[in-house]
Amino acid sequence: MNLRGLVSVTGKPGLFKLIGQNKGGFILESLDAAKVKIVINMSNSKMATLEDITIYGDEEEIRLLDIFETLKTSDIEIPAVKADGTTLRNFFREVAPGHDESRVYSSDIKKVITWYTIIKELPLFNEEAPEPLGEEQA
Known part of the structure; x- marks a missing residue:
């Protein structure tokens, strides 16, 4: 990605x-x-x-890219952005296990769903990420 x-x-x-x-x-x-x-x-x-956005986790932060990768490779049904809070929370427990439920709000989950909906159709979504600058190939 x-x-x-x-x-x-x-x-x-x-x-x-x-x-x-x-x-x-x-x-x-x-x-x-x-x-x-x-x-x-x-x-x-x-x-x-x-690439830099993370979600609060119970033990460590969860990268947004990891959540997108889970959505891309799984058959988890993505709820509508206007779904109720319980539906959104249950969905997020599947795609981001270990997220801090007291600091990740429904509005954050809605934003992740909206962003995923926007980018999943882009060609960039299926491309490999380029190597970070400054790292040499071995």
């Missing part, structure tokens, strides 16, 4: 693809059909790559 360059921006719905940088900030393009381009200034907005 190659989700490098896909980001979430605080206060903006959906996901964005990082397409460049200028002196005003980062240039992003929405992943929806509109393909809206925006410039995000890091002094007044927070941006997180999907």
